[in-house]
Amino acid sequence: MSAREKTGRKVDGDDARSEILARLEAAAPEPGEPFQRVPAPAMPDDPTSLLGARLGQNGGVLVTNASATDWPTHLDLPASPAAFAHVHCQAGTALPEHGVASRGVGLEAKAVHDLSPLDLCVLEAEFSVVENGASWHVPASALERGAALLAEHLVILTRRSRLVATLHQAYPRMTLGHTGFGWFLSGPSKTADIEQALVLGAHGPRTMHLVLLDD
């Protein structure tokens, strides 16, 4: 029976904390043997094709032949971005001449909830990882974090100079100790929970494009 039940007072958890730490001290094994760190693998010879293949495994599409001014024309979407009523673009990613600019419900959103349903969300990666197709992103706001999930279609812009070979190179590039929330986004939301049949768009985006731009 816990202290709370015995005394009826609200326990601040200090009892549990010190008891658990004491149990761990008592049970701790001798320090483990020294072990080898895996050296970070080098960038592959053809990072673009490996990135495309890995992203493809995740259900995403890599766009390689686009420029900073025409990438929206390279997306394989059910409709042109200009046809979407609700769009959220991370600052600096809009391309109004192609109909890519924040508009619709997102602009008046008072809460993340108001964003649902969103047609398109465009983000910019801090960097992308060749070995697995993941892009590191730190949302600028609660709305942006929600937009990336509530959108039917997700586009992430990244740059050739911001490719890293593996996760070993990725973590030293982040400042996790100063990041309230950040994520690797690696494809569309997906599930295989019904007979292992792959379905894209489980809860979030049904499509995901990673647009690789030259610097």
Next chain:
Amino acid sequence: MGHVDRARDFVANTERTTWHDEVLWFVRAKRDAAADTLPEWEALRDEAAGIKRDVLGRLPELWRRFEQEATAAGATVHWARDAAEHNRIVHELLRTHDVKRVVKSKSMLTEECGLNPHLEAQGIEVVDTDLGERIVQLREEAPSHIIMPAIHLKRGEIGDLFHQEMGTPAGLDDPDELTAVARRDLRARFLAAEAGITGVNFAVAETGSFVVVTNEGNADLGTALPRLHIACVGLEKIVPTANDLAPFLRLLARSATGQPISTYTSHFRAPRADDGNGGPPPELHVVIVDNGRSRLLAEPAFREALACIRCGACLNTCPVYRRSGGHSYGSTVPGPIGSVLAPSQDPARHAELPHACSLCGSCSDVCPVRVPLHHQLLTWRSHLAESGHHPRRRRLAFRIAARVLSNAGLYDRATRAGRWIARRLPSRWLDRLGGPWTRSRALPSIPAESFHQALAAREEERP
């Protein structure tokens, strides 16, 4: 009721068993293909195992650091000695925030603690949001696999369930369409939820961060929308530094399903940003849970099981798991790792699980953190035998076997007599004597001579 009895219904349906066996073996093959893409794979396993061994020696220091950093970032840290305390803490948080609707993403820890029934009994609606978990929740079942919770079900059964629960047309069993219906239903529940509960894959001491991975993005939606996020983490889930995440995340998804990485790998540290609409400020609470983990840590023979990152590879590869299904284990975590963990929680109840194993060692071969699973299963057998947890018949049988096997003359006479009798008994009777071993297969015919006799005859024939 033992593993064999609980497996009976599952194995009775040969079509299902065969499908289950093959589909999991296919996942295992995808794991192999993914591992083969990395020349450093074995070195990664060594590194991951090394980090975990190091961590087990300094858990108090690491958790203190985590608490300090997470608190500084604005999170609130709670400590729970056992399942009951964990459930009380979570309920108290929900109660004080006046929460009636909760969305939860996959967490074997909350499953282990029985959180859902606890909260439901207090009138709180808990919706499991991983599609597979939602399916088993609606069926009022437990997950049968740690990352594929509904792998024991066929599409027709899920179609029937959705027909009953969500009004889909009878007979609809297309995975795309069923998922679309679940998506619509769950989207509304995400939007209505007042709190999100998640598990934790890795906590990072140095930064006070924690990582949650999903493919569906359900943990993300469940924490991006509500203002209250409660994360429940087992004591074993910590790593010292952010850089330590790299080997684990490189191993995890590849071992689990052969994917290069999960779709969403989210790093939480502070309460989510405010939407700025004047509501109460968002909160992040982390509940650190022992519930038997410190006891396991004190067991030199088994403590390495705390390195487990719940990838499921040992389930996918296990010939017993693949053919008997997750529910046959009767434990929160099934498969080889479940059979190691469960007896430490309740030896009397789970004494049979270490025997649901052919000691083939495939689990240890695939485990990304090198848990010596089949060695631990063998060790459990002797521990449980010594502590009197074996059935009386088996104890007697082993006592007799020990006598016979340690005396060559007695062994010779006993096997001679055994062969003489066995060759004269109808095979039906013989199969009865084999117990569960011969319940669904027949013994081979008994040879007239012993191995020794056969060998001696061969030697003589040699030119």
